[in-house]
Amino acid sequence: MDRNENVNITLIGAGTIGLSFAAFHLAHLPxxxxxxxxxxxxxxxxxIQETLPNFYSGKDISSTILKINxxxxxxxxxxxxxxxQESGPENLDIKRKLWAQVEYHAPKDSLLWTSTSGIPASHQSRDMSDKTRLLVVHPYNPPHIMxxxxxVPSPSTSDTVIQRTKAFWESxxxxxxxxxxxxxxxxxxxxAFxxxxxxxxxxxxxVVSVSELDKIVENSMGPRWAVAGPFKSYHAGGGAAGLEGFFGNIGQTVQNCWDDAGQVNVGEGWEKGVFDMAxxxxxxxxxxxxxxxxxxxxxxxxEEKMGKVYGDVEPSSS
Known part of the structure; x- marks a missing residue:
């Protein structure tokens, strides 16, 4: 699906994720x-008039809102x-009933996406006649930026649906x-969890406070992982020997940390202290x-990955 192709996009659900998707689509719809x-x-x-502007950092978008049906x-x-594209409540019964209704009224070739955070497409599509049509399209919040x-297809989702969806987002x-x-x-x-x-x-x-732990992440793996994920990062950390060399050097330390990892569970009593600190x-x-x-x-x-340099200021030689 080409980015210049005319499309009619329907968003079901106007919560935080739904309106964030609205902000994205409004900026890209031909x-x-x-x-x-x-x-x-x-x-x-x-x-929508009161909430959607929050996704535009205070800009006047009154004319943009008029474009919404x-x-x-x-x-x-x-x-x-x-x-x-559905971004409704995380409730399986609601989603199952919704998709059966959507399938009945929608065009036979329309793409059906659910933005669920954890309910599989195979569970949501149980009441659908054609289970090949539904695909999870899970964003990282907020989707108008990230x-x-x-x-995430179900075992029934067709490869055509996956490829059409992938082509849309890549374009x-x-x-x-x-x-x-x-x-x-x-x-x-x-x-993340x-x-x-x-x-x-x-x-x-x-061992540390909430703010201290956040500072550790923000000043170490946070910026590093923005450039390279864990495999690439630790592959680089192993030098010429790569990831194998990394584990050859400090594999025992890695194992010791894995063995000592915390096994906290929701509802075990840590919540009040951590929540209050945050x-x-x-x-x-x-x-x-x-x-x-x-x-x-x-x-x-x-900009860096594209090899472009913006602005008039040259990097410092120091």
Whole structure:
């Protein structure tokens, strides 16, 4: 699917993820493509007018909002859609009923995407006649900024759906990754939650505070992993011998850390101390600052990888 191809995109669900996707699509839709938003909330049009500007850092987007087709009927929302992207509640019963209705009213060749964080497509599609059509397209929040989309098919999802979806996101300079089989939490969240679990263990054991642990990540693996993931990073860390050399050098230390990893579980009593520490340290996080800095980091990485130099200031020789 070419980025210049006219498409009619319908977003089901106008929560944080849904409106973040709306901000992305509005910036990339070629004319005369159409963006439609459907949600069951009775004040949908007013809610969009009040909330969507938050994704544009205070810019006046009144003319942009006028381009959105706001509807109160699911049938009207999907009737002429090329792409239908659902970002509703994480509730299996709701999603199963929804997709059966969408399938009945939508065009036979429209792409059906669910932005779920953890409910497999195979579970959601049980009431569908054609289970080959549904695909998980899981973003990394916020999707109007973060490039990653995890494409997680069910065993029934057709390869054509996967390839059409991948082509759409690649044509819009995003990074769609085909996850080969359904697994709990997919991949990005599994990696993030593994780090979160060890972070909670270290804080609850009194090794470091919440803010100290965040500073460690922000000043070490955070910037490094923005440039190279763990395999590439540690492959580089092994020098000429690569990843094998890395494990040859400090493999026992790695194993000792794995053996000593924290086994904290939700509901075991650590929550109040960690939650209170985070609240005292950060209060309400300024997500506009987070998004502004994240945009800049991604821009610099893209510029460097493309081999381009921007601006008039030459690098310092010191």
């Amino acid at each position: 004319s005369p493509s159409q963006l439609t938003i459907y949600d069951t909330r009775p004040d949908l049009a007013r809610y 706001v509807v109160s009927s699911l049938e009207d929302a999907v009737r002429n859609a090329t792409i239908i 490039p990653l989309l995890e494409l 819009h300079h995003r990074t769609p990754i085909h996850i080969k089989r359904e697994t709990t939490g997919f991949v990005a969240n599994r990696l 593994a780090l979160l679990r060890e972070a909670i263990h270290l804080v609850s054991e009194g 609240k005292d340290e950060y209060g309400t996080v300024d997500t506009e600052e987070r998004d502004r800095i994240t945009r800049r980091i991604l821009q610099v990485i893209q």
